[in-house]
Structure formats: C-alpha cells, structure tokens
Amino acid sequence: MPCVKFAVLAYLAGVLVGVWRVDGSPLMRVAVAAAWPLGVAAAVVTANLLWLSAAVLFPWFGMGMLAAAVAVWWMVP
Numbered sequence: 360m361p362c363v364k365f366a367v368l369a370y371l372a373g374v375l376v377g378v379w380r381v382d383g384s385p386l387m388r389v390a391v392a393a394a395w396p397l398g399v400a401a402a403v404v405t406a407n408l409l410w411l412s413a414a415v416l417f418p419w420f421g422m423g424m425l426a427a428a429v430a431v432w433w434m435v436p
Contacts, residue, residue: 370396373392373395373396374392374393374395375376375392376392377391377392377393378392396402
C-alpha cells in the first residue's frame, strides 16, 4: 500500500506543478496537468526500445545485457 500512496502523491505533485507552471488558459492547464504521466510512460517505452535496438545492432552489447540479466536472475531468490 505504501507504493500506491507514493504514486498518488507523485501524481498530485505533478498536477499541482502543471497547473502552477503551464502558460495558457485554465482548460489547457488542467489538460496538461492531468496528462503529464503520459510523458513519463513515453520516456520509459522509448528507453526500452533504445536498449533493445542497441542489443540487436551491437551483438556484444546484447550478450552483455543477456549475461547481466541471467546473473541477476540467478542471484535473486
């Protein structure tokens, strides 16, 4: 439950900053403030796609990523 509280507090903090700092009409401020997590989700998706494409384009890098993933999987109970 603490993770949910943190997520809600982070979202509300982003909404407050969006309403406070965005220039525009009140409707635009509310729209940007409510939609700010989409930017975070887009950044996560983009970063993952870049990691995967780097693994495909540079096989040694991909093998290193695979070795690291196996090592983490093996160490974590």
